[in-house]
Amino acid sequence: MPSHQSPGLAVLILTVTLAVAMLAFAADPRNPFAGKQRAAKAGEYEFRINCALCHGLGARGGGRGPDLTTARKRHANTDAEMFQIISNGIPGTAMPANGTNGQGVGMTDDEIWQIITYLRTIEVKRSAKAMGNAAHGRQLFYGDSNCSTCHMVNGKGGRIGPDLSGIAARRRRDALIESIRKPSARLAWGLTEPTKEFPQEYQTVTVVTSDGHQFKGVTLNEDSFSLQMIDTSEQIHLFEKDQLQSLKISRESLMPAYNPDILSEHDLNDILAYLENTAAP
Amino acid sequence: MNMPRSSWPGITLLAISCFTCPASAQVTFERLRESLKEPQNWLMYSGDYAGRRYSLLDQVNQHTAKTLIAKWVYQTAATGKFETTPLVVDGVLYATGPDDRAFALDARTGRPLWMYQRQLPSDIRPCCGRVNRGLATLGDKVFLGTLDAHVMALDSKTGNIIWDVAAADYTKGYSFTLAPLVIKDLVILGVSGGEYGVRGFLDAYDSNTGKRKWRLYTVPGPGETGHETWEGDSWRTGGAPAWMTGVYDARTNQLFWPTGNPAPSNRGRGRAGDNLYSNTLLALNPDSGKLGWHFQFTKHDEHDWDATQVPILVDSGDKHLIAQANRNGFFYVLDRTSGKLLSATAYGRISWTGGRDREGRPIAKPEASPTAKGHTVCPGALGATNWMSPSFDPQTGLFYVSARDQCDIFSTAPQPYEAGHAYYGSAYFPSEEAEPYVGALRALDPSSGQLKWEFRHASPTWSGVLSTAGGLVFTGDAEGNFIALDANSGKPLWHFQTGGAVYASPMAFAVDGKEYISIAAGSSLYAFGLP
Secondary structure (H helix, E strand, O other), rough: OOOOOOOHHHHHHOOOHHHHHHHHHHHOOOOOOOOOOOHHHHHHHHHHOOOOHHHHHOOOOOOOOOOOOOOOOOOOOOHHHHHHHHHHHHOOOOOOOOOOOOOOOOHHHHHHHHHHHHHHHHHEOOOOOOOOOOOHHHHHHHHHOOOOOOOOOOOEEEOOOOOOOHHOOOOOHHHHHHHHHHOOOHHHHHOHHOOOOOOOOOOOOEEEEOOOOOEEEEEEEEOOEEEEEEEOOEEEEEHHHHHHHEEEEEOOOOOOOOOOOOOOHHHHHHHHHHHHHOOOO | OOOOOHHOOOOOHHHHHOOOOOOOOEOOHHHHOHHHHHOOOOOOOOOOOOOOEEEOOOOOOOOOOHHHHEEEEEOOOOOOOOOOEEEEEEOOEEEOOOOOOOEEEEOOOEEEEEEEEOOOOOOOOOOOOOOOOEEEEEEEEEEEEOOEEEEEEOOOOOOOOEEEEOOOOOHHOOOOOOOOEEEOOEEEEOOOOOOOOOEEEEEEEEEOOOOOOEEOOOOOOOOOOOHOOOOOOHHHEEOOOOOOOEEEOOOOOOOEEEEEEEEOOOOOOOOOOOOOOEEEEEEEEEOOOOOOEEEOOOOOOOOOOOOOOOOOOEEEEEEEEEEEEEEOEEEEEEEEOOOOOOEEEEOOOOOOEEEEEEOOOOOEOHHHOOOOOOOOOOOOOOOOOOOOOOOOOOOOEEEEEEEEEEOEEEEEEEOOOOOOOOOOOOOEOOOOOOOEEEEEEEEEOOOOOOOEEEOOOOOOOOOOOEEEEEOEEEEOOOOOEEEEOOOOOOOOEEEEEEOOOOOOOOOOEEEOOEEEEEEHHHHEEEEOOOO
8 A cells, every 4th residue: 555654664664773773873882072182181191090001101002901002903993892892801811891900990981982082093004005025024934034933923833932913903013123123121021910810921931950951941820839831842841949959030031132133124124014914813 | 688597508507506616605895805815716807906917826837837728618709809807706707708798607617607798889989899808896796898888787697787877978989998996886997989089087886876976087177187288178089098997005095097098199289288197197096086196107198108008016015016017118116105206117119218307207209209201119009018917926026018019100190070080190000110020028027127038929919917826927929829938937838829819818716626727819718727
């Protein structure tokens, strides 16, 4: 009957429209402060209080919290996704849900939106294409530069150092360069309870057992009485400290410093180009 | 929620076991005052009124400690930091868990008798986790301060609510996290909320009715002494909470209570002056709440160095002293009769002071103030120690404290006050210039402030310390170990991996002639004993 729509159909249309509208709202709650300068300033202070402990001053990465100035983030790209992550945390990582990190106080919704507004103002767009040659960088990574002896990318490589898959989405370029040129620099950073899961980040450990065997590697874990380590041949060792002849832990990285005479600027750029093209694990 | 006893399947067993245990006598003020006469019980947060956290039990000692085993584990299944110190009264253990849960256990087996769960509003304002540190007891009641700023009396036999009063408006940032202290027939407790710009106070309630008998505001109002130490209206949001349990000298009827940071914690601009009575030890009359002497440890604090650490009464010959290892890195000894400072000795890493005032009190260097850009000051914001209890052992004469050497970058930023809203005016970060944090149990000689020994932890701990007549010191660590050390030398004698970081202070008790040592770790409460 073309003269009038059935009431049932009208209700159906209304319901569908409402459902679509609600879905849209749920998926993309608007940032009420988007683009507002004053809110961004308030967000900067909120960020300092609540986030900078891990993510660093200016959100440039704090050694354990990722750099948040990169335009492409690993876990969240839209404002709504960022809101969800700040509110609920990321399971399996050191990122806590709002108000649960045991140190600060929880934020209101408005404060979370202000922080997101602030983060939008400090994003740095990566240059359209990495400057180096990624294919050559890959050759160096798995070849002459020996990176893969200790580092893994996408399941291939060594286990002694951190997995570098997708690292460029988490660390700024200058932080990566520092980690390559001066690998011990960040090991000296202080440690706090919220990051207790990663207490002995790549400290170098040297032990001599009671029967005179020496092992060198990195700590996997440690407490007052025991030590768990992986040695340079990727063997895991579990020690009671009082059974050891000697134990030396140093905050010098096992990784050699890749000075310009070992790794040229050109090759460094190629390796960075390769790392910038790897996916997150 | 209050679980009705009849819902317990083990009701019959419980009834039987209660025939076999001694009829629990009422806890009286006399028993609290003479708590050392019944070392099998742990009748208040710090074990005795002097705050010593010392047990006269010696079955577990330097010879037997290596054979300690877990006797029972009680799992709360609650998440968040588990900061309780249990009470034990005649075979029954009373403790609290996160989110204001209180429970009673058979202290021999860890089997539950009752549980009370506070239904908290969703918009409470805890600063540092939904924590609670324990109960107080008198008569047949236990007393609980809640995160929504209520004070409650529960029936110690059932967990039923006997009275429940609102002390303050939780939406403005007021809360209770500490174990109350009972003196005579009063339940005394101080408020938390220094991060919200509250006006701090210490309250006393009639233990029978819940009627408030007195309140002492720790920030003096217009016309009161000390009011002139606040700029303009800054006193209204001045903080100075009183969030840890005080100590009591029954001989002189003096109550001693420490207070916390002025608010906003890391911004002194706008609150010029000493900011009394923030970061202060108050000596007062517990009957009236009338203030006697006071001693301010850190004047006009800008580093969040609450002075809320449990102080300890120490008697040396005819000298009546009170000692505190303060969050600002100094170990203070005062004459508790007069409040006069006798000594202040650094026991941790400090960079904030270069001089002393006429009384001998360390004072801040102007350049230690937080700046907009931020700069490094030691100790860091969490302090050279924090709320974890110290202990004093009269046998060794040593004062034991969990210390952390840590520096932070302190920065400051303007922040308008908004009721119920975080109010720091600042932030802090781990300093890149500094060495990694060091955590250690340090044994200090109170007569000189000198370090006698230290036991280095793998990282700083939030565990307090218990000393015992068995020549032992017990503490826990952030890696989950519970540890017994030789009280004279600091040599580790025994340890147990609990599986969860320790955020609590240990205690000791005995049932049926057997000694137990108890600690909260992870989300469980442990009791250790000899095989």
